[in-house]
Amino acid sequence: MHQTTTVPTHRATTREWASLGVLTLAVVLLAIDGTVLALAVPALTADLAPTATQVLWIGDVYSFALAGLLVTMGNVADRIGRKRLLLIGSVAFGLASAGAAFAPSPEVLIAARALLGIAGATLMPSTLSLVRAVFRDPRQRTRAIAIWSAGATGGAAAGPLVGGALLEHFWWGSVFLINIPVIAVIVVAGAVLLPESKGGARTPIDLLSAVLSVLTIVPVVYAVKHLVGHGADWTVPVAALLGIGAGWWFVQRQRHLATPLIDLQLFRIPAFAGAVVANSLSVFALTGLLFFFSQYLQLVRGFTPLLAGAAELPATVASIAVIAVIGLLTRHVGPGRSIGLGLAVAAVGMAGLASTEGLPTYVGVAIALAVVGLGVGVSMTLATDAVVAAAPRERAGAASAISETGYELGVAMGIAVLGSLQTAFYRNALDDGAPDRVRESLASAAQVLDPSSPVLAQAREAFTGGMQLASVCAAVLLAVASVVALRVIPNRQDGPREH
Numbered sequence: 302m303h304q305t306t307t308v309p310t311h312r313a314t315t316r317e318w319a320s321l322g323v324l325t326l327a328v329v330l331l332a333i334d335g336t337v338l339a340l341a342v343p344a345l346t347a348d349l350a351p352t353a354t355q356v357l358w359i360g361d362v363y364s365f366a367l368a369g370l371l372v373t374m375g376n377v378a379d380r381i382g383r384k385r386l387l388l389i390g391s392v393a394f395g396l397a398s399a400g401a402a403f404a405p406s407p408e409v410l411i412a413a414r415a416l417l418g419i420a421g422a423t424l425m426p427s428t429l430s431l432v433r434a435v436f437r438d439p440r441q442r443t444r445a446i447a448i449w450s451a452g453a454t455g456g457a458a459a460g461p462l463v464g465g466a467l468l469e470h471f472w473w474g475s476v477f478l479i480n481i482p483v484i485a486v487i488v489v490a491g492a493v494l495l496p497e498s499k500g501g502a503r504t505p506i507d508l509l510s511a512v513l514s515v516l517t518i519v520p521v522v523y524a525v526k527h528l529v530g531h532g533a534d535w536t537v538p539v540a541a542l543l544g545i546g547a548g549w550w551f552v553q554r555q556r557h558l559a560t561p562l563i564d565l566q567l568f569r570i571p572a573f574a575g576a577v578v579a580n581s582l583s584v585f586a587l588t589g590l591l592f593f594f595s596q597y598l599q600l601v602r603g604f605t606p607l608l609a610g611a612a613e614l615p616a617t618v619a620s621i622a623v624i625a626v627i628g629l630l631t632r633h634v635g636p637g638r639s640i641g642l643g644l645a646v647a648a649v650g651m652a653g654l655a656s657t658e659g660l661p662t663y664v665g666v667a668i669a670l671a672v673v674g675l676g677v678g679v680s681m682t683l684a685t686d687a688v689v690a691a692a693p694r695e696r697a698g699a700a701s702a703i704s705e706t707g708y709e710l711g712v713a714m715g716i717a718v719l720g721s722l723q724t725a726f727y728r729n730a731l732d733d734g735a736p737d738r739v740r741e742s743l744a745s746a747a748q749v750l751d752p753s754s755p756v757l758a759q760a761r762e763a764f765t766g767g768m769q770l771a772s773v774c775a776a777v778l779l780a781v782a783s784v785v786a787l788r789v790i791p792n793r794q795d796g797p798r799e800h
Contacts (some may be wrong), residue, residue, distance in 0.1 A: 317435045319496040321445050324428040325389065325452040330394075330483050331421050333463055334363065335763035340464035340595045340606050341473040346744040348473065351407035353724060353742040357526055359409050361716045365522060366418025367425065367727055368710040369515035372562050375426035375702025376506050381429035384495045390423025395484035402474035410617075413477075415740025429701035433689055434498040441629070443686050447627045450682035451620065453708070462617070464595075465610025494623060510562040516547035518710065519708055520716045542690030567692055567700060572637075575789030577688035579640055581707035582782035583680045586651060589674065589715025591616075593723050597658070597768050600743050601761045615667045619674030620681075627682055635792025640683045644783035647676025651776035655769045676779075680786070687790055719771045731760065 338360055345351070351359065378386045397416040404410035415715035432449055436442040467475040468782075520587040522535045549636035555561040568574045591613070630639040651674030657665030687705060692700030728740055739746040739756060750757040 310443065312438055312510055312623035316494060317544030319433060319490075320496070321448060323434065323490045323494055324431055325449055325489075326341045326483065327391070327424050327428050327487050328449060328452040329451035329456035330480060330487070331367075331425060332453050333460040334379065334417060334421070334477075334480065335465040337476045340460075340468060340609060341476050341770075342596055343599055343744050343747065344473040344606075345410075345743070347556055347748055349404075349407050349410065350745075353365050353745075354526060355407040355411065356742060356744070357717065357724075359407065359414055360720070361522070361526075361749035362411050363414045363418040363421070364710075364712040364716065365519055366415045367421045368706055368712075369518045370419060370511075371425055371706040372514055372702045373511040374422045375430070375705075376562055378427045378430065380506070381428050382497045383729065384497045385700065386423050387431075387495070388428040388491055389485050390420050390427075391484050391491070393420035394424065395481050396420075397483070397710060398477045398480035402477040404474070408755065417477075424602075426702045426707045429685070429689065431495060431498055433701065435496065437689075442689070443628065443631060445625075446560035446686045447682045450685050451624055451678070453681065453738045460591075461586045462607075462610035462614060465606040471522070507554070507560075507562055509559055510551060510558070513547050513554065514562060515553040517544055517551055520544035520547070525721055526716050528721070529713070550707060557655065563703060564700075567703065570691050571789045572687055573691040573700070575637075575785055576640070576684040576691065577703060577707045579644060579782045579786040579790070580684040580688070580704065581711040582680055582778050582785075583644060583647060583677050583684070584708050584711035585715040585718075586647070586779050587616075587677050587715070588712045589719030590651070590654070590673075590772060590775050593720060593768060593771065596744060597764065599767055600747050602663070612667070613670065615671035616674030616677075619671045623675065623682055627679070630679065631683065636687050637786060637790035640680045640687065640790055641787035643676045643679030643681075643683070644779050645676070646732050647673050647680065648776045648783060650674075650676055651772050651779060652732035655772035655776065658768050658772065659765055680782075684786070684790075719775060722774060723764075723767040723771040726770045727760075727763045730763035730766050735760070 342356060342360075345359070346356065374386065374390075394417060397413060401410060401413035402415060404413050414775065429446075429449065432445050433442070436445040453457055463479065464476045467479060520540040524541040524544070527534075527540070528537050552565065555563050555565050568577075589723075595609055598604045598612050599606065602609075604612060633641065650669050653669030653672060654666065656668050680747050688700055688704040724742070727743065731740060735756065736749070738749045743760055746757060746760045750760075
């Protein structure tokens with residue numbers, strides 16, 4: 302039995318590194334789909350004429366469906382096989398992409414985005430669980446997760462560039478059609494390269510818990526959006542109470558189930574809980590800002606979609622460059638201090654964005670974006686690794702599902718909360734007599750006003766002010782996350798069994 306001590310030193314083969322390419326490609330696709338739409342908002346607004354609230358739902362419903370179903374799908378993957386669910390979900394994702402591309406109205410597009418999220422929820426849990434199953438050597442696993450995380454952060458940041466390149470030549474639906482050839486590669490290469498992997502649980506999934514997990518997330522976010530978009534009516538407290546009540550019921554139910562949907566015991570591990578919180582807050586700040594930043598570059602600075610996408614490259618490049626230094630940081634600084642440092646650097650970058658967005662030149666914005674990308678890249682990579690390392694091997698699927706639920710919830714809440722704050726700041730800064738279409742959003746104001754109109758100039762100023770205030774809020778959140786990481790995430794890697 303003593304020979305089992307050699308298992309953790311298993312070195313990954315070329316085939317296994319190739320399988321990581323497939324898993325990373327799936328994450329890149331999901332991350333791009335979370336942000337690619339941001340650049341298409343002006344073109345989409347011109348074509349489908351959605352309201353400001355519908356624009357937020359088009360951007361958000363994808364992440365809500367993803368976040369609401371990730372834990373359920375993580376449990377399904379543990380039972381039917383992670384590879385099998387990944388391949389089924391990929392085909393569904395391709396079909397939903399085609400539906401979104403040709404949507405004739407805002408309502409149909411929202412429904413298609415929801416279906417994309419449901420399909421995406423079948424892909425995401427399988428990827429990180431399979432990384433854990435394939436890479437058993439701690440150092441190789443850290444590097445594999447760094448590459449996987451670069452796919453997630455780089456994909457989110459590359460979304461606007463991909464969208465910009467497509468929108469320069471095609472209509473807004475092309476940002477969805479591009480998914481289909483990528484899905485074809487994932488399905489074919491995944492069928493050949495990926496190993497099948499299952500969890501230990503064989504009991505049926507608790508359907509009530511699955512419903513409650515969705516009912517916890519969506520109503521609370523609806524309440525936030527509705528409060529900002531339409532003011533406080535009776536639906537706001539009702540939706541908020543429904544979400545809070547469902548959340549309380551969900552937690553109580555998990556404590557008494559023999560096989561819970563979310564293993565709440567994992568949150569008793571400080572490193573696990575701290576890493577999940579740090580990860581969620583960092584992605585909350587990053588994607589909440591990026592969703593409106595793309596509109597700011599086009600509608601305030603007058604960049605073309607392609608130029609706007611290229612202008613966001615400093616964040617992408619910096620977040621991917623992290624792969625080169627991540628091993629060094631972990632060994633010499635330690636995971637906890639590195640995550641805290643990364644979040645603090647990102648907070649400084651966000652504060653830098655707040656001060657440079659109102660300046661006439663782009664140089665300051667580019668530097669601030671690079672600082673944000675570097676900080677978030679370090680914190681997200683190491684926080685994901687800390688989550689996987691903190692959980693026992695037999696609970697890898699559950700830990701991955703919680704980690705990714707936190708990630709997607711961060712994306713969704715970032716767009717909802719920072720987006721709603723930005724909209725509120727924008728409307729508050731406008732004159733009371735501003736036309737309804739101008740108050741609706743800057744995108745619709747640009748549609749109805751002459752480019753030289755003083756009202757449009759005021760709307761652009763109001764939008765920039767809203768961006769700056771939202772950036773300050775994001776900076777404060779990142780600073781809080783930095784303190785959390787420094788206090789609760791340990792500085793040793795992989796516990797006591799290093800040799």
